[in-house]
Amino acid sequence: xxxxxxxxxxxxxxxxxxxxxxxxxxxxFSLTNYSQKSLQESSxxxxxxxxxxxxxxxxxxxxxxxxxxxFFGSSELSRIDSLHPSVLAEKYHRNYQPFMLxxxxxxxxxxxxxMQEMQGTLKTxxxxxxxxxxxxxxxxxxxxxxxxxxxxxxxxxxxNLDQNKPRATDQFVASQVLQRSVVxxxxxxxxxxxxxxxxxxxxxxxxxTLRLKHRILSxxxxxxxxxxxxxxxQNRVLPAAKSLPTTYSKNVLDRIxxxxxxxxxxxxxxxxxxxxxxxxxxxxxxxxxxxxxxxDYTQSVEYAYFQSVLDNFAKNHTDVMFVITPxxxxxxxxxxxxxxxxxxxxxxxxxxLQSQGFNNIADLSQDGGEDYFMQDTIxxxxxxxxxxxxxxxxxxxxxxxxxxxxxxxxxxxxxWQNLKPSQQSVESFQ
Amino acid sequence: xPNLQPYADPNYFVYLLLAxxxxxxxxxxxxxxxxxxxxxxxxFIFLIFDEGHYVNxxxxxxxxxxxxxxxxxxxxxxxxxxxxxxxxxxTVALSIxxxxxxxxxxxxxxxxxxxxxxxxxxxxxxxxxxxxxIEARDGAVKNFHPVMFLRFMLFMPTLSxxxxxxxxxxxxxxxxxxxxxxxxxxxxxxxxxxxLGFVYKFILSYYFGQMVYPYFQSMAMSDAHHGxxxxxxxxxxxxxxGMYLFFDFAGYSLFALAISYVMGIExxxxxxxxxxxxxxxxxxxxxxxxxxxxxxxxVFMRFVFLMLKKKWIKNRNTVSTIAYFVNxxxxxxxxxxxxxxxxxxxxxxxxxALNDAWIRFKRxxxxxxxxxxxxxxxxxxxxxxxxxxxxLVFCGFLDTFWFHR
Numbered sequence: 001x002x003x004x005x006x007x008x009x010x011x012x013x014x015x016x017x018x019x020x021x022x023x024x025x026x027x028x029f030s031l032t033n034y035s036q037k038s039l040q041e042s043s044x045x046x047x048x049x050x051x052x053x054x055x056x057x058x059x060x061x062x063x064x065x066x067x068x069x070x071f072f073g074s075s076e077l078s079r080i081d082s083l084h085p086s087v088l089a090e091k092y093h094r095n096y097q098p099f100m101l102x103x104x105x106x107x108x109x110x111x112x113x114x115m116q117e118m119q120g121t122l123k124t125x126x127x128x129x130x131x132x133x134x135x136x137x138x139x140x141x142x143x144x145x146x147x148x149x150x151x152x153x154x155x156x157x158x159x160n161l162d163q164n165k166p167r168a169t170d171q172f173v174a175s176q177v178l179q180r181s182v183v184x185x186x187x188x189x190x191x192x193x194x195x196x197x198x199x200x201x202x203x204x205x206x207x208x209t210l211r212l213k214h215r216i217l218s219x220x221x222x223x224x225x226x227x228x229x230x231x232x233x234q235n236r237v238l239p240a241a242k243s244l245p246t247t248y249s250k251n252v253l254d255r256i257x258x259x260x261x262x263x264x265x266x267x268x269x270x271x272x273x274x275x276x277x278x279x280x281x282x283x284x285x286x287x288x289x290x291x292x293x294x295x296d297y298t299q300s301v302e303y304a305y306f307q308s309v310l311d312n313f314a315k316n317h318t319d320v321m322f323v324i325t326p327x328x329x330x331x332x333x334x335x336x337x338x339x340x341x342x343x344x345x346x347x348x349x350x351x352x353l354q355s356q357g358f359n360n361i362a363d364l365s366q367d368g369g370e371d372y373f374m375q376d377t378i379x380x381x382x383x384x385x386x387x388x389x390x391x392x393x394x395x396x397x398x399x400x401x402x403x404x405x406x407x408x409x410x411x412x413x414x415x416w417q418n419l420k421p422s423q424q425s426v427e428s429f430q
Numbered sequence: 431x432p433n434l435q436p437y438a439d440p441n442y443f444v445y446l447l448l449a450x451x452x453x454x455x456x457x458x459x460x461x462x463x464x465x466x467x468x469x470x471x472x473x474f475i476f477l478i479f480d481e482g483h484y485v486n487x488x489x490x491x492x493x494x495x496x497x498x499x500x501x502x503x504x505x506x507x508x509x510x511x512x513x514x515x516x517x518x519x520x521t522v523a524l525s526i527x528x529x530x531x532x533x534x535x536x537x538x539x540x541x542x543x544x545x546x547x548x549x550x551x552x553x554x555x556x557x558x559x560x561x562x563x564i565e566a567r568d569g570a571v572k573n574f575h576p577v578m579f580l581r582f583m584l585f586m587p588t589l590s591x592x593x594x595x596x597x598x599x600x601x602x603x604x605x606x607x608x609x610x611x612x613x614x615x616x617x618x619x620x621x622x623x624x625x626l627g628f629v630y631k632f633i634l635s636y637y638f639g640q641m642v643y644p645y646f647q648s649m650a651m652s653d654a655h656h657g658x659x660x661x662x663x664x665x666x667x668x669x670x671x672g673m674y675l676f677f678d679f680a681g682y683s684l685f686a687l688a689i690s691y692v693m694g695i696e697x698x699x700x701x702x703x704x705x706x707x708x709x710x711x712x713x714x715x716x717x718x719x720x721x722x723x724x725x726x727x728x729v730f731m732r733f734v735f736l737m738l739k740k741k742w743i744k745n746r747n748t749v750s751t752i753a754y755f756v757n758x759x760x761x762x763x764x765x766x767x768x769x770x771x772x773x774x775x776x777x778x779x780x781x782x783a784l785n786d787a788w789i790r791f792k793r794x795x796x797x798x799x800x801x802x803x804x805x806x807x808x809x810x811x812x813x814x815x816x817x818x819x820x821x822l823v824f825c826g827f828l829d830t831f832w833f834h835r
Contacts, residue, residue: 006611009618014621185434187432
């Protein structure tokens with residue numbers, strides 16, 4: 001055999017393999033055909049794959065039969081019980097169905113990137129954004145960043161830039177994600193994001209490579225995002241809905257929440273769900289006494305992450321409701337979490353919202369002491385979900401209203417991140 | 431600057447193979463571009479150590495290389511005229527001093543100071559340089575070539591985790607360009623290894639290491655939290671770790687070999703279907719082969735010869751049993767100074783001694799033990815499970831399970 005022939009025998013199959021791969025990635029046939037059932041399951045799967053990819057999100061929010069509404073949040077979303085928003089929407093045939101995006105670790109920086117893959121949805125649909133003051137630790141709580149990050153988010157984001165030119169928010173977010181090793185160590189994204197960080201316009205070449213990347217990555221996403229199988233809707237939402245009375249009555253449901261909460265939290269004095277208490281608290285109970293007395297949520301880079309999300313909502317004129325969550329007061333007393341500090345952080349968050357025209361706020365932060373309002377240490381459950389429904393149902397069942405947001409980029413600054421509400425009134429911040 | 435850990439993700443291969451194209455074209459036409467080869471090696475080593483906590487490691491690598499350079503140079507120059515055993519042992523001791531200090535730091539002794547000496551790949555570089563000194567003593571390496579020494583020490587494809595090459599073998603390959611037809615065969619081999627490596631490392635190792643193994647660990651830990659001394663979950667922990675370790679390490683080794691071949695260097699192979707071994711000695715001829723052969727030649731054999739030559743112990747069986755323990759203990763300690771690495775070494779040494787005893791027993795009582803397909807199959811299954819048990823010890827999970835609940 002000649003040398004040339006030998007070389008073909010070696011590299012020919014490699015070329016064919018890459019050719020086939022290119023076909024799968026570049027040919028224009030659709031791979032995204034999701035059944036109603038799998039969308040339903042995705043809506044309560046709380047999977048990080050949903051945050052990473054765009055195929056399932058796009059399919060759900062474009063669905064003609066069910067009006068899926070994005071719920072952005074973190075660990076609280078997965079506390080399914082009889083009065084969970086997904087259960088109530090299912091049972092009482094609401095004209096919306098929550099689509100949960102996020103689980104433990106998904107903070108505002110994660111959601112900023114998550115949203116880049118669904119900008120069209122944010123223009124047409126209402127949205128719910130659940131803010132946990134626990135995110136607002138000194139250095140931010142994005143230990144989960146890698147879990148939720150995907151290059152597709154960045155590609156979408158860069159393709160979304162107005163006139164291909166980064167704004168202050170984009171510059172800020174670029175500077176932040178460039179500190180994460182998953183982003184920094186990829187030479188391509190490193191180079192493009194450094195450009196964005198400096199506020200430089202993207203070139204035509206940049207855009208055409210981004211479009212090619214988008215093709216490949218979204219195809220990859222469509223191929224692999226269907227591999228996740230969960231059955232929360234079937235096994236938890238539907239049975240819970242079945243047990244509820246046929247007609248909606250706040251008082252009757254409140255009673256049900258009270259009884260279920262009482263029954264479900266019988267093994268501890270903190271009103272924490274039994275299973276959570278035995279698996280997560282009991283072993284470390286002693287160590288946790290007074291452990292949170294130095295926690296401080298009032299100064300944090302997270303305020304700027306949060307601002308980037310607000311800016312993105314404003315850019316898309318999204319009609320959005322914000323939910324501010326409480327902590328379990330009985331537990332907070334035990335761990336020494338400072339309630340004054342907690343309320344100050346809530347005030348700071350609310351000022352940031354209201355001063356920019358975000359006025360739909362469900363502030364539950366004062367209610368963590370009510371009986372069976374919380375399901376465990378920091379997550380609402382039973383009566384808490386029902387209280388939240390009093391905000392959500394009127395908001396989501398009504399038509400979309402015109403928004404009027406005035407974005408103030410000063411909320412991205414270190415001044416705002418480090419402003420201490422105990423020393424300086426938040427209202428004085430301009 | 432981006433930071434690129436060797437073979438960590440598919441992009442790495444794109445960058446590396448592109449950088450190697452000129453070298454490969456040169457080799458195809460019978461030319462070896464030594465300067466270019468050195469530059470690519472250095473560039474990719476630089477990208478491993480260019481930031482964060484890796485910078486310290488890069489500095490440590492430079493200091494380490496200078497240290498080994500001086501030792502090899504000094505000893506080879508000395509050896510041309512003299513051959514004193516004490517000088518040899520002293521040089522070997524100095525050569526392994528850095529890794530001993532790093533292992534001590536790993537055990538918590540002067541941790542902050544000594545850990546500064548460590549870097550990714552130190553244990554593998556130690557084999558290269560210490561092996562070279564031993565080869566010099568034996569006369570296999572006669573002259574010190576500074577450039578060739580550095581090419582050998584800092585050969586990038588196998589820097590971080592082997593396979594372990596010998597200087598005399600490496601220098602033969604690296605001095606010339608291979609014959610064209612032979613180089614084409616190497617490229618074919620490299621392509622095959624690369625793609626098999628992708629299956630091993632990016633699919634199977636990911637599946638076992640990131641999905642299955644952590645799941646079983648967490649199930650076992652929940653038993654640990656309930657105060658149990660043993661858990662049935664430790665069994666799947668052992669299986670999944672065994673699978674993960676093989677596919678991860680074998681996949682990595684395939685990458686390292688493929689890249690070596692592209693660079694025209696035939697580094698030795700590391701794995702040959704180890705889980706099909708019929709006994710523990712055969713296992714070590716098929717598992718992490720470049721390491722076990724290194725230990726066989728430079729620890730086991732030397733120890734046995736020394737014992738027999740000096741007539742300290744007469745009985746050959748006793749000598750080899752002791753040598754097994756010395757050999758495997760050193761290998762265990764090389765991984766780190768923990769109870770589980772020591773126990774791992776002891777288990778394997780016992781297994782080998784037992785295996786020898788069993789063979790002697792069979793020889794004495796010919797016809798007593800049948801030999802057929804069934805017994806061979808049984809031997810494979812038994813060996814595999816013994817190895818899994820030692821890996822359960824080796825992986826360190828038992829340490830977490832029992833002592834860090």
